[in-house]
Amino acid sequence: MTDTQANAGTFRATRPGIGTRFLTGAGLIVLVYVALYALYAVQQPKALTSYSIAALLNNTAPLALAAAGQAVIVISRGFDLSVAGVISITNVVLAVWPLDGPGGAAASVLICLAIGALVGTVNGYLVAVLKLQSIAATLATMIICQGIALVILKAPGGWVAEWISYEMTDRIAGVIPVSGLVLGATLLVWFWLRRSAFGISLYAIGADEPSARLSGINTVRVRFLAHVVAGCAYGLAGFMLSAQTATGNPTSGTPLLMLTFAAVALGGTSLSGGRGGVFATMMGAATLTLLQKVLFSSGISSFYTGMFQGVVLILAVVFSSFLTGLGDRK
Structure with missing residues (x-):
């Protein structure tokens, strides 16, 4: 065991209840999602078909992946606004330079991950090494x-490779949504990271960075890697968004920016850092996506969608604060 692992383990042992708070947040948001889906199923009887479930997962995937990256940064007590830019760049790159076939899709995923990792590296250097405020640096x-996205594609247009747009939004054996497998694989990676020295240290610096530093954790390295990991998640979100839309838009990431924070808060992740998780955040993103479906099925005009999302964001922050206070009393 390395010194970092030992120190991180010591820090975790001094902060009981993180797992309990995480499970409380995840459990509540799952219940909310189930209740909302039951309402959706009443409105739309076909909502329980494999086709409808796959379509809902396809719509959920971009926001869920982007919110997962945002959660990593928020847990470390930071905020990342670059998510919108990364998604926009990856989207226009795939639309302007389409690579068809399975090989092209694999190359496209690597390109998106590389773009996200590059932006995350820049963010990590600015925030972790130069000590700039995360909001200012990522803004x-x-x-x-x-700006780069607008240089590549000045207006909405272009086309994403057909293999990506068809296969990545399809179902395996007519039952298992490909987008669901992508989300599942992302969760597996997170569960592995969360139990690693990096994951433990991430929660430690989010809870109390000075104490984490005194315990021997390399806070600069952990915060830097957090931005790189988040950037990769944003790149994958851009890939899945491109598969869903099948076209390019230089501002495609902008609508997801505020929703990532809403998903993070709705999932019970503390905006002050140190608490929360990616699974609950993904469920928060899924709930927001499902809410849009329910509003549409209820006949509510799309003009009011933004208003409802704003209300949900406020409620999500209150909800997150409630969970934080609940955990502190334990």
């Missing part, structure tokens, strides 16, 4: 990324 990279 700058978001603006730069949006």
